[in-house]
Amino acid sequence: MSVRKTKYEMPEQDPKERIHNFKEVPYGYSKETAIEEAKRCLQCKNKPCMKGCPVEIDIPGFISCIASGDFEKAAEVIKAKNNLPAVSGRVCPYESQCEGECTIKKIGEPVGIGRLERFIADYERVKGAKIPQKVTSSEKKVAVVGAGPAGLTCAGDLAKMGHTVTVFEALHGPGGVLMYGIPEFRLPKKIVNAEVDYIKKLGVDIRYDMVIGKTITVEELFKEYDAVFVGTGAGLPNWLNIPGENLDGVYSANEFLTRINLMRAYEFPTYDTPIKMGKIVATFGAGNVAMDCARTALRLGAEKSYILYRRTEAEMPARIEEIHHAKQEGVEFKLLTNPLRFIGDVQGHLVEVEYQKMQLGEPDDSGRRRPVPIPGSEEKIHIDTALIAIGQSPNPLIPKSMKGLTLGKHGNIVTDDDGKTSIPGLFAGGDIATGAATVILAMGAGKRAARTIDAYVKAKK
Amino acid sequence: MYKIIEKKVLSENVKQMTIQAPLVAGKAQPGQFIILRIDEKGERIPLTIADFDRKSGTITIIFLEVGKTTQQLGTLNVGDVIENFVGPLGMPSEVKKYGTVVCIGGGVGIAPLYPVVKALREAGNYVISILGAKTQNLLILEKEIQLYSNEFYITTDDGSKGQKGFVSDVLKQVIDKKGTINMVMAIGPIIMMKVVSDVTRKYNIKTLVSLNPIMIDGTGMCGGCRVSVDGKTKFACVDGPEFDGLKVDYDNLMLRNRRFVHEEGAACKLVGVVQ
Numbered sequence: 001m002s003v004r005k006t007k008y009e010m011p012e013q014d015p016k017e018r019i020h021n022f023k024e025v026p027y028g029y030s031k032e033t034a035i036e037e038a039k040r041c042l043q044c045k046n047k048p049c050m051k052g053c054p055v056e057i058d059i060p061g062f063i064s065c066i067a068s069g070d071f072e073k074a075a076e077v078i079k080a081k082n083n084l085p086a087v088s089g090r091v092c093p094y095e096s097q098c099e100g101e102c103t104i105k106k107i108g109e110p111v112g113i114g115r116l117e118r119f120i121a122d123y124e125r126v127k128g129a130k131i132p133q134k135v136t137s138s139e140k141k142v143a144v145v146g147a148g149p150a151g152l153t154c155a156g157d158l159a160k161m162g163h164t165v166t167v168f169e170a171l172h173g174p175g176g177v178l179m180y181g182i183p184e185f186r187l188p189k190k191i192v193n194a195e196v197d198y199i200k201k202l203g204v205d206i207r208y209d210m211v212i213g214k215t216i217t218v219e220e221l222f223k224e225y226d227a228v229f230v231g232t233g234a235g236l237p238n239w240l241n242i243p244g245e246n247l248d249g250v251y252s253a254n255e256f257l258t259r260i261n262l263m264r265a266y267e268f269p270t271y272d273t274p275i276k277m278g279k280i281v282a283t284f285g286a287g288n289v290a291m292d293c294a295r296t297a298l299r300l301g302a303e304k305s306y307i308l309y310r311r312t313e314a315e316m317p318a319r320i321e322e323i324h325h326a327k328q329e330g331v332e333f334k335l336l337t338n339p340l341r342f343i344g345d346v347q348g349h350l351v352e353v354e355y356q357k358m359q360l361g362e363p364d365d366s367g368r369r370r371p372v373p374i375p376g377s378e379e380k381i382h383i384d385t386a387l388i389a390i391g392q393s394p395n396p397l398i399p400k401s402m403k404g405l406t407l408g409k410h411g412n413i414v415t416d417d418d419g420k421t422s423i424p425g426l427f428a429g430g431d432i433a434t435g436a437a438t439v440i441l442a443m444g445a446g447k448r449a450a451r452t453i454d455a456y457v458k459a460k461k
Numbered sequence: 462m463y464k465i466i467e468k469k470v471l472s473e474n475v476k477q478m479t480i481q482a483p484l485v486a487g488k489a490q491p492g493q494f495i496i497l498r499i500d501e502k503g504e505r506i507p508l509t510i511a512d513f514d515r516k517s518g519t520i521t522i523i524f525l526e527v528g529k530t531t532q533q534l535g536t537l538n539v540g541d542v543i544e545n546f547v548g549p550l551g552m553p554s555e556v557k558k559y560g561t562v563v564c565i566g567g568g569v570g571i572a573p574l575y576p577v578v579k580a581l582r583e584a585g586n587y588v589i590s591i592l593g594a595k596t597q598n599l600l601i602l603e604k605e606i607q608l609y610s611n612e613f614y615i616t617t618d619d620g621s622k623g624q625k626g627f628v629s630d631v632l633k634q635v636i637d638k639k640g641t642i643n644m645v646m647a648i649g650p651i652i653m654m655k656v657v658s659d660v661t662r663k664y665n666i667k668t669l670v671s672l673n674p675i676m677i678d679g680t681g682m683c684g685g686c687r688v689s690v691d692g693k694t695k696f697a698c699v700d701g702p703e704f705d706g707l708k709v710d711y712d713n714l715m716l717r718n719r720r721f722v723h724e725e726g727a728a729c730k731l732v733g734v735v736q
């Protein structure tokens with residue numbers, strides 16, 4: 001029997017309609033399609049796909065359950081390793097993770113592992129997730145700082161191992177970037193909330209309004225807890241550092257997205273936080289964050305939504321699906337352009353951006369060809385809103401407040417592969433350790449750190 | 462949930478509340494602030510810690526009712542709760558012995574000035590305080606600040622109390638009379654801090670101001686609170702809110718604080734309040 005070479009399609013909302021709402025774009029597989037897609041899996045003995053999954057899901061295992069129609073068992077297999085499957089099934093860059101290693105890639109499209117994971121997570125959520133039986137308490141207490149994917153994963157795993165876990169979160173809600181960064185149309189907030197509820201049901205206590213380093217220090221946490229995990233993310237926005245960046249109309253991606261997602265400015269004035277959007281919006285950068293900004297701008301009524309990027313499409317760091325969706329929705333890409341300055345009117349409102357054309361030169365350290373300016377190619381376009389999405393650096397609050405902690409050159413906390421830092425009992429993982437990366441890498445780091453912490457607290461008398 | 466345990470009306474639109482928040486009170490220092498969100502639909506707004514009591518675990522805030530959130534806050538009463546109340550945020554004031562210091566407070570800026578005056582006096586400084594307001598009814602904390610001041614002046618725009626005119630007029634007189642002033646601290650409307658800095662710049666006096674840009678998270682994540690100081694971008698919530706007054710780009714701050722005037726007006730109309 002020959003294998004079908006392409007993934008079964010996942011139906012999605014019509015681009016013409018969806019740019020007017022914040023509802024989720026893909027609808028997910030039906031039961032029938034999920035079973036058909038699962039049957040494409042060859043059940044390879046050496047399980048190459050698993051090498052690409054940082055949270056170690058038994059991929060052929062859960063797929064074979066789907067193929068035989070046992071969705072509940074499939075959910076159990078996934079949940080044994082992954083506490084947030086509805087999240088990773090939606091935002092994981094699977095093309096470069098599990099699916100990138102899939103055997104079928106040699107002859108066609110890989111098995112839609114991400115889509116199947118999403119299907120099962122949604123199936124289970126609707127039915128009501130099963131809570132694993134509590135293991136006996138270890139009488140050890142662990143503090144987790146930050147309720148993003150790294151912290152939540154670490155907390156969930158530690159609770160499953162029988163430890164008492166408290167998560168300390170600076171904001172008023174959980175999820176980190178999942179809540180304040182990634183928009184509703186890509187990751188509905190009620191889905192994040194449902195997965196966080198599962199973690200709470202495992203016995204994890206989450207406390208909000210807790211800025212560690214300010215409200216309580218890490219040193220104080222050590223008085224009460226046997227170990228501390230730091231998963232405070234890469235929240236610090238980077239700037240272009242060009243003239244005019246403080247004009248009215250220039251936002252960091254974080255401010256723009258936080259107003260809209262966490263504070264729900266798209267439902268202003270039912271919710272109190274406002275956002276002011278112009279008609280002609282330019283987003284700078286080409287990662288997931290940039291795609292989210294450009295697509296959100298359209299949904300808030302922008303007539304034009306540009307993406308300006310220094311390199312070409314081949315170098316864009318965003319997930320393929322995001323670029324595809326952005327194009328479908330009418331985002332206009334101005335590639336090989338480098339902004340020089342923002343120009344304001346007499347009152348200080350943004351009205352123009354001046355940029356220079358670029359061409360690709362020799363490869364740089366990252367192996368990508370370095371963009372070089374073309375002399376005399378300056379141009380100006382009219383814009384009234386600029387969204388700066390050129391990356392985030394590690395949040396400096398905790399690194400700055402701790403003596404004896406080894407930091408990397410970008411202010412990240414240096415850890416080994418198991419999450420150990422230079423301070424005994426202090427562990428870290430996710431974007432705070434790696435710099436801005438991905439949800440699944442943060443979850444993987446949280447998972448490995450949980451194992452290290454488990455061994456550490458058990459060895460402690 | 463954070464409970465309101467005391468409420469006072471200080472002047473026409475200025476209210477004082479004491480809130481139960483033991484962890485914040487345990488760490489609070491003069492010059493720091495909190496961010497609160499009244500309820501699930503609310504905006505996150507920053508307010509300076511006007512006073513704190515570590516023993517009773519309380520924080521006092523004083524706020525001017527300017528828009529939707531501050532007016533809604535004003536309607537809450539003793540026993541009501543605020544959903545979120547996080548802090549202490551920002552860097553504490555640079556309190557040390559400078560010698561002779563002038564502390565200037567304008568309008569509701571007098572509230573955050575109070576703990577600084579107190580701390581500077583306790584640190585052994587000779588404290589000259591100048592409070593300014595549009596009119597007599599809008600003056601707050603007169604007695605409290607006077608108690609900790611070696612010299613004390615009041616100005617009102619309409620002359621209803623103290624000297625008629627602006628705080629900067631009195632500041633010039635004080636500088637001319639005293640000769641050496643080691644530091645000037647100014648908290649109030651942006652335009653006031655700008656004018657004060659214009660005066661102190663001429664005499665080359667160290668000047669500290671506390672800035673109040675629009676904020677959201679207060680942890681350095683959004684960059685909405687950025688201000689330009691000495692040509693560099695700083696985040697007021699983590700690097701400030703206190704900055705070298707001689708180096709702040711006040712015009713940019715004024716512009717950025719008006720970013721949402723249209724929307725804020727709409728929010729107020731909706732609840733039937735006049736802005």
Ligand SMILES: Cc1cc2nc3c(=O)[nH]c(=O)nc-3n(C[C@H](O)[C@H](O)[C@H](O)COP(=O)(O)OP(=O)(O)OC[C@H]3O[C@@H](n4cnc5c(N)ncnc54)[C@H](O)[C@@H]3O)c2cc1C
Nearest residue numbers: 146148149150170176177181212233288430431437438439
């Ligand atoms: C707009 C956007 C879109 C993205 N899209 C994708 C995508 O499609 N796929 C993907 O894989 N990745 C995506 N990413 C990247 C991904 O979201 C991050 O890599 C991931 O969230 C990192 O997880 P984390 O747990 O390390 O940190 P975060 O998610 O940043 O969480 C950190 C948490 O710690 C809290 N915190 C910070 N400081 C303190 C403190 N001092 N005390 C207490 N709490 C604190 C923060 O408030 C936050 O809740 C996107 C990122 C953004 C911004």
Ligand SMILES: Cc1cc2nc3c(=O)[nH]c(=O)nc-3n(C[C@H](O)[C@H](O)[C@H](O)COP(=O)(O)OP(=O)(O)OC[C@H]3O[C@@H](n4cnc5c(N)ncnc54)[C@H](O)[C@@H]3O)c2cc1C
Nearest residue numbers: 506507508509524525528529530531673674675676718725
């Ligand atoms: C560090 C700091 C300390 C402050 N301390 C005090 C204080 O002790 N007492 C006091 O009365 N006020 C203080 N403020 C100002 C106070 O935060 C604003 O008055 C309040 O946010 C207004 O909200 P509103 O909804 O009532 O009014 P709105 O109608 O929303 O806004 C009125 C004006 O307030 C400012 N503002 C609006 N939203 C915010 C926001 N999220 N963050 C900051 N400013 C905003 C804008 O300039 C706006 O034009 C402080 C501000 C900062 C940054």
Ligand code: SF4
Nearest residue numbers: 053088092094097098
């Ligand atoms: S979590 Fe990501 S890498 Fe792991 S199976 Fe799911 S989609 Fe693949």
Ligand code: SF4
Nearest residue numbers: 041042044049102103
């Ligand atoms: S590599 Fe692909 S085909 Fe093989 S087991 Fe994994 S998912 Fe199935």
Ligand code: FES
Nearest residue numbers: 679681683684698
């Ligand atoms: S309030 Fe968001 S960075 Fe300061």
